[in-house]
Amino acid sequence: MMTEADTGGALRQRTHMSDAPEGETSPPTAPGEDSRRGAEAPADTQADYSVKEDFSSVCVIRVVQLNVILYSTCFWIQQSCFPYLSKKLGVDNITYGYLQTAFAVFQLVGGPLFGRFGDLMGARAALTLAYASGILTYGVLAFASSIPMLFLSRAMSLFLACMQGSQMVITDIVAPEKRADALGKLGLFYGVGMVIGPTLGGQITQRYGEEAAAMTATVGSLISMLTVIYYIPKHVKHVRTEEQSVANVFSFGEIARLMANREAAFLLIIKTVVGIPIGILQSVFSRVAMTIFNLPADYNGMVMSYVGIVTMLVQGVGVGILTKRYKDLSLMKFSTIIATFAYILVAQVTSIEQFCVTMLPLIVGMTTLQVVISAAITKVVDPKDTGAMIGLGMATNSLIRTVGPTLGAYMLEIYGYSSIGYFGMIVCAVVSASLFRY
Structure with a gap:
């Protein structure tokens, strides 16, 4: 123990x-030492981050940051219309609580699985899966005509982990000593969408209805997914990973x-x-x-x-x-x-x-x-x-x-x-x- x-x-x-000052690094480990020491010596000290400042890496970071704004905007558009849509479908306070709990449970289960998927299949596949989950979540919500469909929309959020996927990309690209700053800035971009989303969602809901707001979030997620497919590399890790099946x-x-x-x-x-x-x-x-x-x-x-x-x-x-x-x-x-x-x-x-x-x-x-x-x-x-x-x-x-x-x-x-x-x-x-x- x-x-x-x-x-x-x-x-x-x-x-x-x-206790060393920020910026100093520990001595490099000898070849094979990581495997002997297991979790006590991660290969992070051996990963090559020398290319982190090149143009392609900077472009990937910018694409991820812009997509986080769009993702956050879409998520909060959906959040702003969801209570009104659920009320229209006759959801009482207890059932609404069940819906919120169901969403949290699916996210709880999906988060670690999504992380494993990203480690095995790469950044592009992970973010594509996350935004596809967003398309399904918001799309089902847009066409929801009953309470079971509302629960189905919550189930579709199992891999709605766009922020997590973005953090994974930033973690793999940015050097350890700059990682906290980079992740903090990612939270800043999420906050921008958090400001835009509720206001935009409220306006769309008031003028065109809850279904239109949910469909707007669906289209936004589709744009993000296409951006990922075209601009995010298959792998961004600085270490080689063995090819493994999705079953893993x-x-x-x-x-x-x-x-x-x-x-x-x-x-x-x-x-x-x-x-x-x-x-x-x-x-x-x-x-x-x-x-x-x-x-x-x-x-x-x-x-x-x-x-x-x-x-x-x-x-x-x-x-x-x-x-x-x-x-x-x-x-x-x-x-x-x-x-x-x-x-x-x-x-x-x-x-x-x-x-x-x-x-x-x-x-x-x-x-x-x-x-x-x-x-x-x-x-x-x-x-x-x-x-x-x-x-x-x-x-x-x-x-x-x-x-x-x-x-x-x-x-x-x-x-x-x-x-x-x-x-x-x-x-x-x-x-x-x-x-x-x-």
């Missing part, structure tokens, strides 16, 4: 979680092998645990805004836009500045400390103005932590397995979305709003203490 000292020592052995995608033994990597498992646990409080807060915010802050619908939207803009700035600008100056482990400690104190403030707020102020440190802490961990989990495994690891990381988000609403509703009803802040404080304090012991 792994001790805390074992985990801490292993984490500090990594290039970007070591469903090898849960391989996924279990990755989870057996002690460093990867530790990071995934941290990502999941610290994500639960913020997931709970997000799931109950609309109800808190109405019942505690007496916030009308238009102001509710303004607060959500404010949170989205601050998150975009932290992902697109703040993370890049911080990762150039500090190593990953230091940023993880720093982020959990900030989040701990931010949750204390969240538990004390009595007005929406105070809430907006407390969101600043909470967003800085949690966003930085999530981006750094997302990059770190790709550094502790062999480059040929980075897609599956990103899939496992995304699966933790789906897990949180699955349990968060129910747990949040229970805490809000039984213990009150302040309990969410105190719960987040305890979780982040424990995680922070654990990180300082390593």
Whole structure:
């Protein structure tokens, strides 16, 4: 059984979680040493990123970034019309909750499988599958005439992992020391679509109906898929991967092998645990805004836009500045400390103005932590397995979305709003203490 000292020592052995300044790398491993040391010596140190700045790689990154904007726009167009379409088809509150849970479960199952598919079949095949899943999801929704068809549209989202696929491409192209910054900027582009999508979806729904909005998302996904086919290379990894059959995608033994990597498992646990409080807060915010802050619908939207803009700035600008100056482990400690104190403030707020102020440190802490961990989990495994690891990381988000609403509703009803802040404080304090012991 792994001790805390074992985990801490292993984490500090990594290039970007070591005590060496940012930019310094560990000595190269001898040929064949990776195979002898297993998960403790990923071939990431041997991958050749010398071509990362060439024109073709830059073009691929730009195509991925633009596609993320289009994907996010389409997803939020669908999100804006889905409640109205489900209401038109007679969906009650309980069934609507089942629909949301079904979506989260399919994403939870599909994420790791999609990651394996990308590792085995390449970037182009993975992103094509993701956007094809989007076409099916939105297309079925556009023609939905009954509640079972709504559930079918949720089932089609099994491989709707466009953001995950984009992260896989960025991870494979960008050098490890710049990976967190690049992934953060990808989140910035997603945020642009998140701003455009709901507004555009609302306008289309109001003028032409919910079906037209869903069809618009379908067409947008088709454009993205064609762009991937024409502009994304078959493989973008800097290491050779053996040709394997699609059947190996469903090898849960391989996924279990990755989870057996002690460093990867530790990071995934941290990502999941610290994500639960913020997931709970997000799931109950609309109800808190109405019942505690007496916030009308238009102001509710303004607060959500404010949170989205601050998150975009932290992902697109703040993370890049911080990762150039500090190593990953230091940023993880720093982020959990900030989040701990931010949750204390969240538990004390009595007005929406105070809430907006407390969101600043909470967003800085949690966003930085999530981006750094997302990059770190790709550094502790062999480059040929980075897609599956990103899939496992995304699966933790789906897990949180699955349990968060129910747990949040229970805490809000039984213990009150302040309990969410105190719960987040305890979780982040424990995680922070654990990180300082390593």
